[in-house]
Amino acid sequence: MFSTSPSTTNLLLAGAGAAVGFAAAALLLDRLRSRERCGSVPPFPSLKKGTVYLVGAGPAGPELMTLWAYGCVRQADVLVVDDLVDSRIGELRRPECEVMGVPKRGGKADSTPQAEIDQILVREAKKGKSVVRLKGGDPLVFGRVWSEVKSLREAKVPFVLVPGVSSALSAPAAATIPLTEKELSASMLLLSGHSADAIDYECAARADTVVLLMAAKSFPSIAARLEAAGASPDTPVAAIKSAYLPEEQRVLRSTLGSWTATVEAAGLGGRLLSPCVIVVGKVAAFAEDTMQKQT
Incomplete structure (x- = not known):
């Protein structure tokens, strides 16, 4: 807990404006799911098999994802997920989607080596799966995405960069x-x-x-x-x-x-x-x- 000194602040409940904003985002997500259940054409492109999507999941839950990122998660055959990605985003996946956790936090003993992550992406894509590499924030902002891009290029695996909210x-x-x-x-x-x-x-x-x-x-x-x-x-x-x-x-x-x-x-x-x-x-x-x- 924080002290109550002038330089340190415990955070209180948000104002009405924030609540309205997130409520609107939640409503939009519900409508997207309803369209999918009704067989309507979703507002995002279909994923291609054998392709890796390097996706920015945003800084929090589904409310701060882009529509493109949402579409990628909903259609993925495989999710390769960073430690900082909110667990609620993973819950958007299809039941048959495989999830691979690759925690990578600076200095932690259980961090997944970057070379291993690169290999996973190449291997799963070459199985003919649509692979979504899910990173917190934006993958191009201190996301170490370039190692993955280089590995995919060397293996001649097609990839798509999907920006997120940093x-x-x-x-x-x-x-x-x-x-x-x-x-x-x-x-x-x-x-x-x-x-x-x-x-x-x-x-x-x-x-x-x-x-x-x-x-x-x-x-x-x-x-x-x-x-x-x-x-x-x-x-x-x-x-x-x-x-x-x-x-x-x-x-x-x-x-x-x-x-x-x-x-x-x-x-x-x-x-x-x-x-x-x-x-x-x-x-x-x-x-x-x-x-x-x-x-």
Whole structure:
């Protein structure tokens, strides 16, 4: 649990606007299923056998999937699923669809090697199946999709890239943080916390808004290096954890200079704050005490 200090906020129930939005999305999903039961032509293309679909599942449940992604899951012969994909999305599959879990979380002993995932995709497609590789967020945003693309090309297996909603955009929205805002932020820099040593800190320190994925563990070091590169210690920071999972939602508000103390006061550190999206810049000060929740 978070403390109730000014820099740390427990998240409360969302406002009516969020509830209406998710209710509308749920209604749309119900209508799609009704069309399928009635034999109506679905609003997405049919999957081809022997083809791999590299699909972005979005940052949460079915409500934040694209229609294209929904269609892929509903038609797949095989789902090859990342650890971060919401379990409710897997429940959309047909009863005869085979599910292969390939957890891949940085540093975890039970993570599936990327080479093994590449081999699974090639093997299942060559069996003549329609294979959906389901990744959280957008597969082209820190999704390690290029290894899979190269393997499929080398094996002459056809593939299709299906974009998704990235947590880099949706998590700040859940906390009411605009990534760009007139007179405050005209640019945004997207970074990976797994590549902290590769960051151009002088460039990042000058950016209006910095968004970091997979940085829960490395951010204390990143914050110190941003300061050393010229960023003000008073620069607002907001970390949004599990943005659209009602039981796990959290937001942690601080500044670059006080980040470490804030995390310690909240009893959080490393993996306890993961998975999260971290926003650095003036717009991070807009983080709300409440977040949008699925209802």
